[in-house]
Amino acid sequence: MKGLLNRIRMEMETTVVLFCIGLFAVMGLLTALLPKVLGNIHEMFDRLPLIKPLITAMLGVDPGENISAQLSQAFLWTHPTVLTLIWAWELMYCSRLPAGEIDRGTADFLFCLPASRYRLFAAETLGWLASGILLLLYGYAGHIVATSFVHPEMRLTTRSTLLVLSNLGALYLAVGGLSFLCSSLSDRRGRAIGAVFGVLLASFLLNFLAQFQDWAKAINWLSMMEYYRPAIIIQSDEFPTSDVCVLLAIAAAAWTASLAIFCRRSICTV
Amino acid sequence: MELGEFPNLTFPAARECLCFGWVRQAKSLGKFTFLQIDFFPRILLDMAILQTHQLTLSYGSRRGIQQVSLQIEAGRIFGFLGPNGAGKSTTIRVLTGLLKAHSGTAQIFGLDCWTQGALIRRDVGYVPGDVRLYPWLTLARGLDFLSQVRGRDLHRQGLELAERFALEPHLSVRKMSRGNRQKTALILAMAHQPRLLILDEPTSGLDPLMQDQLMQCLREQAQQGSTVLFSSHTLSEVEAICDRVAMIRQGKIVEDSTLAELQARAPRKIILTLPEDSPAPEPLPPNIEVLWQPTSDNAGRPSTADALLLAGIPPEQRPRTWVLQIRGPSKSFLQWAAAQPFSDVVLGPPSLDALFRRYYETDEPHETPPTETPAVEMPAVETPAVETPAGARS
Numbered sequence: 001m002k003g004l005l006n007r008i009r010m011e012m013e014t015t016v017v018l019f020c021i022g023l024f025a026v027m028g029l030l031t032a033l034l035p036k037v038l039g040n041i042h043e044m045f046d047r048l049p050l051i052k053p054l055i056t057a058m059l060g061v062d063p064g065e066n067i068s069a070q071l072s073q074a075f076l077w078t079h080p081t082v083l084t085l086i087w088a089w090e091l092m093y094c095s096r097l098p099a100g101e102i103d104r105g106t107a108d109f110l111f112c113l114p115a116s117r118y119r120l121f122a123a124e125t126l127g128w129l130a131s132g133i134l135l136l137l138y139g140y141a142g143h144i145v146a147t148s149f150v151h152p153e154m155r156l157t158t159r160s161t162l163l164v165l166s167n168l169g170a171l172y173l174a175v176g177g178l179s180f181l182c183s184s185l186s187d188r189r190g191r192a193i194g195a196v197f198g199v200l201l202a203s204f205l206l207n208f209l210a211q212f213q214d215w216a217k218a219i220n221w222l223s224m225m226e227y228y229r230p231a232i233i234i235q236s237d238e239f240p241t242s243d244v245c246v247l248l249a250i251a252a253a254a255w256t257a258s259l260a261i262f263c264r265r266s267i268c269t270v
Numbered sequence: 271m272e273l274g275e276f277p278n279l280t281f282p283a284a285r286e287c288l289c290f291g292w293v294r295q296a297k298s299l300g301k302f303t304f305l306q307i308d309f310f311p312r313i314l315l316d317m318a319i320l321q322t323h324q325l326t327l328s329y330g331s332r333r334g335i336q337q338v339s340l341q342i343e344a345g346r347i348f349g350f351l352g353p354n355g356a357g358k359s360t361t362i363r364v365l366t367g368l369l370k371a372h373s374g375t376a377q378i379f380g381l382d383c384w385t386q387g388a389l390i391r392r393d394v395g396y397v398p399g400d401v402r403l404y405p406w407l408t409l410a411r412g413l414d415f416l417s418q419v420r421g422r423d424l425h426r427q428g429l430e431l432a433e434r435f436a437l438e439p440h441l442s443v444r445k446m447s448r449g450n451r452q453k454t455a456l457i458l459a460m461a462h463q464p465r466l467l468i469l470d471e472p473t474s475g476l477d478p479l480m481q482d483q484l485m486q487c488l489r490e491q492a493q494q495g496s497t498v499l500f501s502s503h504t505l506s507e508v509e510a511i512c513d514r515v516a517m518i519r520q521g522k523i524v525e526d527s528t529l530a531e532l533q534a535r536a537p538r539k540i541i542l543t544l545p546e547d548s549p550a551p552e553p554l555p556p557n558i559e560v561l562w563q564p565t566s567d568n569a570g571r572p573s574t575a576d577a578l579l580l581a582g583i584p585p586e587q588r589p590r591t592w593v594l595q596i597r598g599p600s601k602s603f604l605q606w607a608a609a610q611p612f613s614d615v616v617l618g619p620p621s622l623d624a625l626f627r628r629y630y631e632t633d634e635p636h637e638t639p640p641t642e643t644p645a646v647e648m649p650a651v652e653t654p655a656v657e658t659p660a661g662a663r664s
Contacts, residue, residue, distance in 0.1 A: 006415060007404075010415075011404065106404055108398035108400075109398070109404075109455075111367070112366050112368070112391055112396045113416075114388055114389075114394075114419065115419060116387070268369065
């Protein structure tokens with residue numbers, strides 16, 4: 001296992017460090033700048049009416065005419081740049097085994113090592129979890145560092161931040177599990193990434209359409225974003241048990257299915 | 271050190287080995303004997319290292335392999351021949367546990383290749399046909415990594431091999447030529463001195479000197495008891511190193527014989543030069559056929575095929591030259607030749623190329639070895655004579 005983990009480290013350490021630094025910087029900047037930008041959001045609502053449903057879709061709650069200081073912090077955790085960075089990392093990492101290995105032709109080398117596929121998958125999963133923790137910690141650190149530049153009234157409590165972080169962690173697991181599943185089902189990394197990207201895009205779209213369309217609202221439970229609602233967590237200051245449970249269930253089901261498929265499938269490299 | 275399963279080994283024999291300290295632990299369970307091995311002389315095992323039975327796999331509508339049955343004993347260098355797309359790599363991928371066969375069985379060291387692949391791969395070295403390695407990998411890093419994965423230090427053997435193959439250990443794959451990537455893969459496959467080496471077209475990308483070095487390495491490995499499965503579509507390299515050859519064509523095994531058996535069946539070319547004004551030779555024995563003979567039609571201007579046969583023969587000798595082909599034992603030829611007034615005879619080596627070329631060229635796979643005349647090839651005038659009757663030159 002040590003050797004397999006070392007392989008992952010050698011291959012991914014530079015990339016994960018870059019993503020961590022990127023997330024640190026983005027979280028820091030957004031934490032510092034968003035309250036100022038969103039302070040005059042009612043003017044923007046007047047000028048661009050479509051902005052409000054978009055923000056509502058992102059936050060999961062109606063912000064009203066003015067976005068409060070705390071809600072502006074919630075916007076930080078749902079900002080597309082933050083989610084894009086986290087998901088880009090996940091899509092890149094979780095699509096490597098086996099689709100990525102087959103795609104670039106290194107499957108012969110990796111799968112002919114004296115390690116069972118369970119062990120290979122376990123090593124890959126450990127790398128995924130470790131990098132996820134690192135990524136979220138860097139994001140959190142960026143937020144904390146930048147908080148010192150924000151007016152005290154606009155700061156989130158540590159408890160609220162950690163609750164949002166736990167919800168984001170559950171979302172990370174769900175998206176990663178889904179990526180593993182698509183990768184296990186595919187021989188082409190591009191297809192695997194495309195499939196997960198499609199699911200995420202559909203989730204966003206459904207969440208957005210649910211603001212206007214009843215039919216979309218009725219099936220919004222299918223959207224993964226429905227279970228990631230930082231604004232509600234910040235408002236209620238309660239652990240989002242049901243949302244986290246749903247996301248963890250998706251993650252567990254997808255991960256288990258991908259493990260089962262990966263261990264049983266033929267690796268066709270011709 | 272591993273736990274293996276050897277159905278053909280009796281428990282008393284295993285216990286005897288235990289007394290010699292070769293085996294750490296031996297347990298009998300039903301008809302199987304389980305051994306935890308430190309060192310074990312393979313000859314005692316009396317078993318096939320690799321065995322497939324009626325192995326079948328298809329890629330949907332595409333042909334894969336059909337009822338492939340192979341058996342390779344310990345210490346052999348087994349040639350696995352076949353044209354491109356014949357099913358060599360598919361068979362190998364089933365053996366390495368990458369592909370699951372639709373029917374049939376594949377076993378290495380008596381273990382199932384699909385369900386016990388990880389255990390098998392501890393003692394197997396594999397070089398794929400199309401070597402692709404991680405761009406960041408260097409030989410030194412690869413040895414570090416494999417030492418950790420295999421649980422033993424491979425640096426000494428790996429660096430020795432690197433010296434033999436003239437490979438810089440700290441050069442990364444992204445900066446390597448194709449030949450160097452091939453060398454890296456070979457070294458990483460051989461560094462742990464595996465009991466079985468599976469090599470899929472291992473010489474591709476290597477220069478002739480390195481090919482020789484590889485052949486030498488493989489011979490040494492075989493002398494030390496390792497078994498080699500050498501897959502190739504080039505007959506000459508298989509002929510140079512292997513002691514048994516199987517040929518696969520359109521997914522089916524069409525030939526599986528020792529090299530000696532094949533050589534006995536392979537045709538040889540004979541170039542016979544008669545003295546001037548000598549009478550025509552007596553009728554030929556049945557196992558000899560005439561590929562070219564001087565006639566009034568062709569003596570002056572030979573056709574392209576005839577020209578190939580006569581290449582290397584001085585033009586003034588051509589009107590007196592016969593090119594013959596013999597199959598099977600050469601005794602009948604020698605008896606016949608003793609009575610002929612020839613001035614010179616050159617007897618070529620057995621042409622396995624001619625034997626196998628037929629498999630490559632015909633559409634339908636053969637179930638039995640071919641008996642007809644193979645396609646015309648270059649005459650054996652430049653090769654040393656193998657057998658020369660009295661008065662003949664080589």
